[in-house]
Amino acid sequence: MTDKMTDHQNRQFRLAHRPVGPVRREDFTFRVDPARAPEAGEIMVAVEYISLDPAMRGWMNEGRSYIKPVGIGEVMRAGALGTVVESRAAGFSPGDVVTGALGVQSVATLAAKDCVKVDAGLAPKPLFLSALGMPGMTAYFGLLAVGEPKPGETVVVSAAAGAVGALVGQIAKIKGCHVVGLAGGAAKCRYIVDELGFDAAIDYKSEPVPARLRETCPKGIDVYFDNVGGQILDDCLAQINLRARIVICGAISQYNNTTPVKGPSNYLALLVNRARMQGMIVFDYAERYAEGAQAMAGWLAAGRLKSREDIVDGLETFPDTLQKLFTGENFGKLILKV
Template structure:
């Protein structure tokens, strides 16, 4: 009998997640039924949205139920199959959960090619984070040649790709990141035009120096003080795709909105929140383009792979909210 180990949600966190909020359950791994296949999961994606998935409030998806396996994108190898489109030995990525073995009918799951890129990259730059950067920037931000695009969390899984895609489209790319090492990486390795260290100096003044012609597109990942500083420097008819507000995800009290909200009216800004599945019908096109740019060397991607298995999940997840990761955060099982 094949044994599965699954990470189950035991309690809803107050603030940062804790190990006691989860439990690891050992159970028989279910055999696939008709039209199903079983995946042996190798890598689990750690994403900022996970904190919202286990919160009780209203969100774009129902919260993970207490006692249920933690929701997650993951990648692995098909172990057994009764599905005509997925054969044993094939590599796949999709919404498989934080567990060693997962059953799927093929919904939100797609085959990947580890010979083209490491398996973990298919839940990073060539997976959901890459799609998020692609749609948020191109469908909502609509950068034009010569415009200035600013992105927060610029060294992260999504932000790093936003700036590179902006450069491909002929725009000027400016990142915001925490610390000199991350800022140096964003400029020297990813090719951004500039990067502002929000942990050093004066954020507003440094951002103004990096964006002398103002900001046309701001790809929002963080919120808080960074959003206020950017709003003060937006150009007329600027666009703000809102991907995340990570600075408030672990708040234990209500978080005030931007104090510079008036800029939205004065500058006639377009502000739109989105999730990647808003563009479900175009995901195949995004995957094809991201894969082509990656193969051409125009998109560089970096994974921060952590070990420790299921037991390490809570501690590794918290790295996202403290800036402790460098690149796409992935847990190896």
């Protein structure tokens, strides 16, 4: 515990408008305010790294979802990592490194129960927002608990060079599967094959996806891990096997639509093949995060799993840096360094 501090200035982005189509800088207000001193049960955290995720686009929309939307005028929601600078909560002391929904800001004051302490001596801090954080848990539970891959099966993953997709493909390889990734551009395709060990890559920007799926998945598709939705989901549904499992993790191709989301036209393939398509939200597995983190840390330590972070300096760059997710510019996990 420490005495209250009043000299912390909090740089923050607040949601000013609900975006229509792609997010613009004008959709946020940048402010500098005195940081709020913690009350009983709360901690003040100096934010160091902020996780930028496609889900943030959905959080800006009004409407029913798995989590309430960010309110107009509220600090933009984001997972982040930082160091405790002041504590009024048992079990937390200045110097502790924590992760939680700290928001797009330089100082966060929040309930200690909403944060998790991490051992920053075990791995570089950004890894706790990547393979050892929400993307890692999404990949681990989405593939293993929902996709249920078996050795020898064919697993296809979209956005395969992204934070979640890259981990999904590697876990599938660890589990003995034939793994094909879809990514945009030759550099990303080389990366997932040459560095991550995927069996094949399909460049959806320059190659005919249906033909390449038939070529790279000669036995059909047993598990499709979908991060993009749209036409690629349809292309994969057309080639699924009997009792295939389709994991719906995200639909980044649809997030900036100004028209209704395009659903799959090949959905009858689910009926014909008695297949299962299931949505996956990582928060549903919160009670099992320790299990996932232990497995992921073991694979990282053994060199069986690689994690790549795309770190951009400067909190003030947030609105522009966020766009990298939707233009396909980022390689690996996109993180903002405060």
